[in-house]
Amino acid sequence: MNNKIHIIGSGFSSLAASCYLAKDGFNVTVLEKNSTLGGRARQYKNDGFTFDIGPTWYWMPDVFERFFADFGKKPLDYYVLEKLKPAYQVYFDKDDSITIPGSLNEIYEVFENEEKGSSQHLKSFLGSAKANYDTAIKDLVYKPGVSPLELVTPTTIARVSQFFSTIRKDVRKKIKSHKLIQILEFPVLFLGAKPSNTPAFYNFMNYADFGLGTWHPKGGMYMVVEAMVTLAKTLGVEFKTDANVEKIITDNSNSVSGLVVNGEKIEANIVLSGADYHHSETLLDKNLRQYSEKYWSKKTFAPSSLLFYVGFDKKLDNVCHHTLFFDTDFDIHAKDIYDDPKWPDEPLFYASFPSITDETCAPEGKEAATFLIPLAPGLKDTEALRERYFNKILARLEQLTGQNVKKSIIFKKSFCVNDFVKDYNSYKGNAYGMANTLFQTAFLRPKIKSKKVGNLFFTGQLTVPGPGVPPALISGKIASDLIKKNQ
Template structure:
């Protein structure tokens, strides 16, 4: 008789683990509280426009390839990838922007033009970033975070100083141009932390950026979700939507014995949660929770976000598929997220126009706009504040790109702290999980295996290896391997 496993949630990490567990011969059932699969990577459609609700950057294509290869498949079996050129554009002020090319030689030339001698320093920096990337992918990120000894390999020992310096120190050692500094420091925001609080080792994200490029799945990031669901279904995984898990039931020996789903008890002896880790523990009796409220409150969380999904009745000019607006004080905005949480004084923001490269995103002659402003988790969230910041973002966008767009808005939908809490049970409404700072790396993150409840496991952005879509795929694999090992 096949073993059974029930998985809570259907985001990237949950779908990844579902595939691996099914491959190992388990009967897998996935419970998703919302009416569509994908977790934070769901899709929103309106009036011929299509938006990814969450992740919009496709970096580290090798991780996706490795995932599908584990099942004898390729990404191209499920979706078509286009490499973006430019990868993205960064605005520093009116009529002041730089486009980051899709090849290294052009990037070196751009740096050299902006700051004489900087191309040489960039090459040295990227050599380090590439070595760190290879170390991370081969030696670190596929480890389960059980022991500090996981970090001790011949390659990590040789690079130990990288853990005790910061990305900011490394970037600013030789690069002086404020524009180039911002381009090199911004990718660590994907790790949920400030450049001055992120170990230099994590510069591997710069290699992912410049060395591996920025890609777009035709039809949107949701095509990846659809591909994973298709793979999982072919392996026998069952999916139930509108299935809200209300309680994890345990027996007298503190073993998982069931789940309460929509008021109905489902018997099970093995549960893996891809839902928010903090929320999942609230489904247990208080004495069976590994981590206290005080523990969670002291942790450094990645930002939340104010998001807008906007339909425009015309094509947008002077912007790229991915466009970053860094014309204000980077450090001030970061401080208002991490140090003194408040709505930002003068926010940086990001805009994404998939319809510039993907005709499926919007009707002909129109544009689908996705706007994101990083925000401190857990702060006040009102419709009035959202509207105020929408106007701020649109005013800045018009000024910097030299065009009028506010009168061309057909519709807009917002998504913010309250929505992250309600839709995803996200702790304090965070968008990306727990930041990857030194004291929240590897074995110092919340554990995959519960130490108090037998046969309860966790996967996703609050455990190893951390925030982001590629780490989520990896987290699903790690959790599955640990379950398999413990069941032998």
């Protein structure tokens, strides 16, 4: 069998695949176009502050444990995990916020205090969510998306109605509080779609939220990247940074024969691309691409984001490690992302203050903050717009939390649509990949194995199982299994 494989990109899915393939005897080389590893999960350091450029939420700890266990390791062999207590805070207005505690019994109390009787509805809802989580995470999401029959099991047949209902309908059946509804609908944002377009089966994200909790690896999510790189290197994986793949070369039988990297042709027998799927196909001759521009333009993509990495010269008040600002209309913002793409007038936004939990993220007495505004992909992105929205959300932060912070800014760095395109070749500058709507789930997503090019495979958030860090780890495993099967 061919045992030499080149992997394009070094995000979570590529790193996971590199480990599995190396363990199974493949000679693996990872090619990363940027100067540092990690893909969208890179790290930014400035003036004693440390920021995760990409993902900041550590959910589904069991998926990470399962990955490392496949190599006889544990996450704790590489990084220290802390369960966040509280998990996060949600602002609805000035002096009106709900804090989600770190234990399920305390969460039931929070719900009951907000709406009498809601805790019983929540228990029933989470019972269904846990059953769906067990079905999805222990079985379905590890399927390669080759056939619709992968979804047909006794369990899914019993729950088939949940694929044709939505999270929004499910959440609103019994609970009436608008605040509680927003909290229950929030986790599906990680799937990249509106609650009204997300199958009710995906309520397993609520179990991930409330049942499994929110965690923080000391040093940030980049510690997971470093752990996986360390593991990969011990397995023999070779990493090359500043290695931009410009072309995938094929032979007369339309099988992979080489790559053009930084203008130089190298031999390649098997290629796995963890880079943006759309971009990866543009590296092929047009007749060898599976999906047309028309295909991509019709798909529902998860949002892009406007991000700010900010260093403050003081500690901030009245915020948690993860803080959500839901003081504006979610439905209007969602419409501006999915239905009529434009810059939102009054966006919801999210803020992460990791230095509240982790002293390694900022100098003593100072605060590191990441702000994120979800945006429609493909929007015009200018410095003037970035500055306008920074001032907008900072004014709301000050008003809602009752403090002045603008004069305490030491520095800020922004990242938006243009950067996602430049740094990651991301289609329309999307941040999270393709949304998990009913018609973009499992076998209906772009395929891991190319139908037109031999020994060309794909992994990551545009293929199965979908957006998010845990799904990326799973995608790497699925791709590696498919490669082994095809050799």
